[in-house]
Amino acid sequence: MSQAARAPDIRSQPPLLQKLASMNLLTSGSPASYNLAELLGAQINLSDSISLARALTSLEKIKTSDSLSMERPQRQFLNARGGMIRFVLRSFEANETAIPFMLPQANQTTLDDPAEAIKPYQRFYSLHQSEMDHRVTTLRKSLRASLALDGPPRSKLANLDRILDDTLGEYGRKVLARLPKMLVARFALHREEFLNSATADQPIAPANWQHSGGWLHGFHQDIKQLLLAELDLRLLPARALLEALETQD
Template identity: 30%
Template sequence: MNQAVASAPHRNARLVRLLTELAMIEEDWPHKDFADRLGQMLSFADSIVLADAHKVKPERGFVVVTDSCEDLKQAVLHTKIKLVNGVIQSCAGAADRPKIRWPDLEETASEIPFERYHRFYLSHQRDQDLALRVVRSSAREALTGCTPALKKLAVLDRALEDTLWDQTYRMLALIPRLLQRRFNLLQQQAQPGWLQRFRKDVQALLLAELDLRLQPVLGLVEALEREVSRKS
């Protein structure tokens, strides 16, 4: 099976590092270590439930309906590929008219409004959020039907989504506004190809953001795969 889905989600702050490298945030940005802390908290929550999974008392009347993780892994992989391709195709101005289209503006135009790119980024954020909420819910459903321990993890993940990820979404909502700093800097420097450079920066940011959003889902997949392997 594809290791991209099967492997544990990495716990680095790729998105925050990219924001720093593009001069969109300062070194002392209040949210600088948020992505790292997010990964650590998810890992900690996972370990609370799974470290002593064999000690969990059997749940009376529990019926096992999930004995494989392949369907879930395929669903997550399909969603990831669809979202990655959506970002790449729309940023490349694909001829097949992607759902979200890069603003068709020339850097020699007398006026290039940032608002067009702001809306472009917001559209991709909404697309990612909706798709990953659906697949994350499916992941919890799969865990709920596997073992009492994973059912407990699914409940915990739902609580995390309602609390911890609310903070994450607020942080991610800052990115389209921070993106204007990068746009203004490149526009002021006015080097040839600056708008193409900006397009590549936007693509890199969207893919890094997707990477972060995928972490909780990949964590659930890993937990299910580990438990299925233990039982087999």
């Protein structure tokens, strides 16, 4: 069977992979073009497999009970997710000064020297990744603590999530760390389209490139959409904890 025949339907993949595919950033044979679960699963060694097997064997059927209220964990998740989305969106607002890092501002070098111009954007994206990693990790720990309060069955689920995080967390970070490098191709595409356009020779202030219709505006939208899609991916384990809590016999 050919590699193309084995490739999963991209529509069944997380939004991040769908977004990368729509931007033509998934090249044939690249790790990111394969099924994400298979890619992460391939990183579990024998010792990890034994730990996971033991955790799964001891994990009892999770069901809701009258003593458990979903209000607190749901509020934790929604508040954390909403805060992370707002943080991303605010970093793209020109007049925002209350967050620690902002979208790079354009100047003539942005157009004339693409190799240097892309670096601030890559740093901006990486800073967002660090912020998301910290906040998602904090959320998962908080949800585990909430699970543990309701007795052994949910304590086992919390322990399973911790094992999965310990097993796959670092590899997942390495995979996602490739995303800032992928911005180079999108920046080059928007820049080339602008240079080949009828407006390329017209006197336009660099700040106007960032406005709607400007060539940098499209690139900024790419960055924003990738960040939000990555956030969705990073939140999948937390979503799974909530869904498990809602499972009933």
